[in-house]
Structure formats: C-alpha cells, structure tokens
Amino acid sequence: MVFTGAVKTFGRAGQRVRAVDGIGLTVERGETVALLGRNGAGKSTAISLLLGLNEPDAGTVRVLGRTPDQAVRAGLVGAMLQEGQPIPRVTVQELIAFVASTYPRPMPVAGALDLAGVTEYANRRIDKLSGGQLQRVRFAVALAGNPELIVLDEPTAALDVEARHTFWDSMRAYARRGNTVIFSTHYLEEADENADRIVVVDRGRIVADGSGEAIKTAAGHSQVSFDLAGRSTEGLELLPGVVTFEVTGDRAVLHTEDSDATVVELARLNAIRGLQVSQASLEAAFLTLTAPAAGASRPEKEAV
Numbered sequence: 001m002v003f004t005g006a007v008k009t010f011g012r013a014g015q016r017v018r019a020v021d022g023i024g025l026t027v028e029r030g031e032t033v034a035l036l037g038r039n040g041a042g043k044s045t046a047i048s049l050l051l052g053l054n055e056p057d058a059g060t061v062r063v064l065g066r067t068p069d070q071a072v073r074a075g076l077v078g079a080m081l082q083e084g085q086p087i088p089r090v091t092v093q094e095l096i097a098f099v100a101s102t103y104p105r106p107m108p109v110a111g112a113l114d115l116a117g118v119t120e121y122a123n124r125r126i127d128k129l130s131g132g133q134l135q136r137v138r139f140a141v142a143l144a145g146n147p148e149l150i151v152l153d154e155p156t157a158a159l160d161v162e163a164r165h166t167f168w169d170s171m172r173a174y175a176r177r178g179n180t181v182i183f184s185t186h187y188l189e190e191a192d193e194n195a196d197r198i199v200v201v202d203r204g205r206i207v208a209d210g211s212g213e214a215i216k217t218a219a220g221h222s223q224v225s226f227d228l229a230g231r232s233t234e235g236l237e238l239l240p241g242v243v244t245f246e247v248t249g250d251r252a253v254l255h256t257e258d259s260d261a262t263v264v265e266l267a268r269l270n271a272i273r274g275l276q277v278s279q280a281s282l283e284a285a286f287l288t289l290t291a292p293a294a295g296a297s298r299p300e301k302e303a304v
C-alpha cells in the first residue's frame with residue numbers, strides 16, 4: 001500500500017480544508033499499522049482514499065499494485081468504516097454467507113465467523129445483537145471476502161474495555177496469518193498494544209512514523225527531578241540530554257532526551273538528593289508531535 005504525495009481538499013474556495021495534505025506512506029505486507037491522530041486530523045479521509053471512496057486531488061494511492069478501486073473489486077481489501085450501515089433482519093450466518101457469495105475467493109463462512117468470534121451467535125438475528133456483538137459481526141463482514149488487507153476506521157470507538165480486548169484478539173489472529181491491517185484510532189494505548197507501527201497524523205500530514213518505543217524516544221522527554229539543596233540552577237540546561245528545566249521551590253525538574261546521561265552527570269556532581277526519574281510516555285510524545293510546528297519523518301519501505 002503506497003501513498004505518494006496524496007492530497008485531498010474539501011470545501012469551496014476561501015474555505016478549503018486540506019484534509020490530507022501531502023501524505024507519503026508505504027505499508028509492507030503483513031504489517032499492522034495504526035493511524036493515530038486527534039479528531040479531524042485526516043485519518044478517515046486517508047482511509048477513504050485507500051478504499052477508493054474518494055479520489056486524491058494530487059498524488060497517487062496504490063493498493064497491492066493496483067488502484068484502490070481495482071483492489072477492492074478484486075476482493076483484496078476488507079473494510080470496517082465508521083458510518084453505521086442499516087442493520088438487516090437476517091441471522092449472522094445468513095449475512096456472512098451472502099457477503100461471501102459476492103466475492104471471487106471468499107473465506108469459508110465458518111472460518112470468517114470463527115475468526116471474528118461470532119460463531120456462538122451465528123443463528124441470532126443481527127438486529128437483536130448488542131453493540132459489541134454487532135461490531136464483531138461487522139468485522140466478520142470485512143473478513144468474508146478473504147481480503148489480504150483490512151482497513152478499520154476507529155473500530156472500537158463504541159466498545160467497552162472487555163469488548164475491545166476481544167475485538168483486538170480477533171484482529172491479531174487475522175494479522176498472524178500474514179495479512180496487513182491498517183486501523184485508525186485516537187487511543188494511544190490501543191495503537192501501542194495492537195500495532196507494529198504507529199503513524200501519527202496531524203492536520204493532514206504525517207508527523208511521526210515508527211514503533212511506540214521509537215516515537216517515545218523521538219518526541220517524549222523523560223523527567224529527572226532532584227532537590228537543589230541550596231545549589232544554583234545555573235548551567236542545568238547544559239547537562240547531557242537536558243532540553244528544558246523548571247524549578248519549583250527547592251526542586252528542579254529537568255526534561256531530558258537521555259535520562260541515563262543526565263542522571264550519570266548529576267551523580268558525578270553529587271546532586272542526587274530526592275532524585276526521581278519518570279520515563280517518557282507515549283501520550284507526552286503524541287502531544288509534542290501534534291503541537292504546532294511539529295516535524296515529519298517517514299521511512300520508505302517495500303510496498304504491499
């Protein structure tokens with residue numbers, strides 16, 4: 001899956017929104033990638049380009065070596081979108097069998113039911129299911145065509161914690177078969193726990209791309225705090241790794257890119273009274289990356 005300089009603009013002249021503003025992204029076969037961003041960051045628009053539901057104004061999108069439209073028609077792509085589809089009054093089994101019959105190389109119906117974790121209510125009517133059960137049926141619908149790539153737009157937005165866990169277990173089972181998964185989310189933990197790679201989107205652009213660990217290292221600063229015990233604060237910003245610091249009363253808080261190096265130097269200076277280190281969080285990194293004037297990075301990789 002390759003986005004090359006993709007741009008999608010909405011609205012009339014004077015009120016244009018560049019929902020996707022020059023995205024370049026390559027996803028390898030077998031990867032699970034989270035598109036992480038705030039409301040309105042451009043995730044759904046990027047997904048709509050990926051599924052051929054919208055055409056880019058500039059740039060290109062290729063999926064499994066084809067146009068998105070061709071890839072979807074060939075049954076290579078399954079999708080779960082945010083918009084609620086009308087709920088049919090048929091059983092789960094009937095719905096999945098019908099959807100599977102519309103694809104050239106479908107998954108066996110029992111396999112799709114099993115993978116999505118809906119076998120136990122296969123004979124229940126769809127309009128009688130709970131929200132969590134319904135979401136898993138929607139996942140079974142996305143799997144029915146036996147796609148190589150599945151695209152999920154905020155798949156767990158309406159689910160409670162338990163339903164979320166069950167959902168992600170199913171998704172990971174699908175990914176373990178060597179399939180590719182691209183999902184959008186605002187939940188940092190969800191991206192960190194379920195994706196091999198997190199692509200942070202902000203104002204239509206990619207502002208970070210890497211593992212949760214790599215993003216924390218690149219953008220999240222650890223904090224090292226200690227009691228000044230009457231010392232001067234002069235030169236604190238020159239300590240190894242330190243980016244900024246603040247002082248409250250007699251306590252200094254250093255924001256550092258390399259907490260080990262900062263601590264070693266503080267120890268050498270014998271400034272270790274009340275020393276505390278708190279590691280960078282993904283949340284802090286996310287907030288840094290989506291703050292105004294964030295930078296961009298995106299490695300090139302083999303395409304799906």
Ligand SMILES: Nc1ncnc2c1ncn2[C@@H]1O[C@H](COP(=O)(O)OP(=O)(O)OP(=O)(O)O)[C@@H](O)[C@H]1O
Pocket residue numbers: 010011017018019037038039040041042043044045046186
């Ligand atoms: N059909 C449309 N017409 C006009 N503007 C749109 C349209 N679709 C999206 N936008 C605008 O494009 C921007 C990106 O929206 P998009 O839905 O892609 O963001 P998102 O990251 O998916 O947000 P959310 O997490 O809230 O779903 C927003 O400013 C949105 O208002």
